[in-house]
Amino acid sequence: DAGVIQSPRHEVTEMGQEVTLRCKPISGHNSLFWYRQTMMRGLELLIYFNNNVPIDDSGMPEDRFSAKMPNASFSTLKIQPSEPRDSAVYFCASSLAGTGIHEQYFGPGTRLTVT
Amino acid sequence: SQQGEEDPQALSIQEGENATMNCSYKTSINNLQWYRQNSGRGLVHLILIRSNEREKHSGRLRVTLDTSKKSSSLLITASRAADTASYFCATLHTGTASKLTFGTGTRLQVTL
Numbered sequence: 001d002a003g004v005i006q007s008p009r010h011e012v013t014e015m016g017q018e019v020t021l022r023c024k025p026i027s028g029h030n031s032l033f034w035y036r037q038t039m040m041r042g043l044e045l046l047i048y049f050n051n052n053v054p055i056d057d058s059g060m061p062e063d064r065f066s067a068k069m070p071n072a073s074f075s076t077l078k079i080q081p082s083e084p085r086d087s088a089v090y091f092c093a094s095s096l097a098g099t100g101i102h103e104q105y106f107g108p109g110t111r112l113t114v115t
Numbered sequence: 116s117q118q119g120e121e122d123p124q125a126l127s128i129q130e131g132e133n134a135t136m137n138c139s140y141k142t143s144i145n146n147l148q149w150y151r152q153n154s155g156r157g158l159v160h161l162i163l164i165r166s167n168e169r170e171k172h173s174g175r176l177r178v179t180l181d182t183s184k185k186s187s188s189l190l191i192t193a194s195r196a197a198d199t200a201s202y203f204c205a206t207l208h209t210g211t212a213s214k215l216t217f218g219t220g221t222r223l224q225v226t227l
């Protein structure tokens with residue numbers, strides 16, 4: 001298996017532009033997580049899905065952020081409009097829920113820079 | 116907040132020495148996991164310990180769990196320069212489905 005795949009790996013955009021981050025989880029996994037990591041705030045959980053359904057989006061900073069999971073093999077995180085303070089590394093992770101273990105597998109991340 | 120806290124925040128040791136990192140959490144857990152993150156990369160799962168276990172080993176890693184103190188420790192024996200990374204504990208709390216709560220991390224530097 002190729003592991004969790006994220007695209008793009010790097011994104012540089014100007015303030016006000018829309019940004020879409022993409023994630024393909026490991027095949028067979030039924031939970032998907034979006035995290036944001038910065039030096040100041042560390043690793044923050046933004047939202048997670050179980051069986052394609054959003055379970056907890058309390059970490060989503062504000063209405064500018066939205067996430068979808070239209071099927072078991074694809075998820076997007078959208079920021080519209082983007083702001084410089086959104087600059088961070090965004091990670092997607094997946095796991096297999098129902099085993100009681102919930103080990104998460106992380107993608108390589110998308111480094112977002114908003115100028 | 117359920118967020119775990121690790122200490123120390125940073126640790127610098129020489130190759131061959133042992134490294135110990137600690138993690139504390141606030142509410143009851145199903146399991147506790149340790150992850151490693153190399154600079155610029157995603158987190159990688161290292162080891163898991165269930166709430167009914169007290170100690171677990173995997174290679175040069177040793178994890179202990181004290182649920183009465185709500186704390187865990189990760190010991191890396193005979194450290195190598197390649198162990199240089201950040202280490203995070205993550206807890207699966209009772210009643211939180213599949214969500215893990217990550218700690219703030221310990222940055223380990225192993226020098227030659």
